[in-house]
Amino acid sequence: MNIGIIGAGAIANTMLERINHDAHENLRINSVLVRDKEKYQHLEGEYGISLHTDLGYFLDSDVDIVVEAANVEVAKSVLPEVMRKKDAMLISVGALAEGEFVAELMQIAKTNGRTLHLPSGAIGGLDLIQNVQSHGELESVTLxxxxxxxALTYETVASEKAVFEGKAIDAIKHFPKNMNVAIILAMAGIGMERTHVTLIADPSTDRNTHQIEVKGAFGRASFTIENEPLPENHNTSYLAAISILGTLERMNRNFVIGG
Incomplete structure (x- = not known):
């Protein structure tokens, strides 16, 4: 499968290293869309890719799927055009915080026969949540x-402090750069109005920890994920980066586990 990437940051470089540099058996990154071609010129020789600054030429290149790995603003500006021509994978899921944009993408996908893939990112357990919710048997989801x-406040915090508690949709409005997990969890489950979020600022920790509690007719489930940062960029979750690679790999398999 030929891949195109939008952006050339930490996640894009991790993908280039693990797919092209390591000669992945079934995956190949062919094209990368950037704003400054001169800045990233070295990537062409290093990884054997073509750099583009024009979205149209990028989409016309030999790619089967486009992976957005830039930021929310870029995702919102280019994703509609991307999905008219290609399947896509969205990393900056904060772009989906607005219902109108989600509805637009759903209509484009339906009209053009496209698929938008949303990796699980920095958490897990989404297969269970989706399976239960598909029968309307999910009662509550808390994060x-x-x-x-x-990462959450400019105040000096001596001990852990809850800086937010309430609906996911409100958490996203108040902490848009810190709530990707809430968005993907709400979309997999019972929605942004019913997913309950507590966000804690903790001066004693150097990592992000997500505790998910799920209740329904099936019983109860809980997941705790302690995220290590990506070595190349401590602002990016290691698990979020490899979830992209895992999703791409499963798309090529004849045997599919879970889901």
């Missing part, structure tokens, strides 16, 4: 996210 205090 407690604990992050280093400096």
């Amino acid at each position: 407690t996210t604990r992050k280093p205090a400096v």
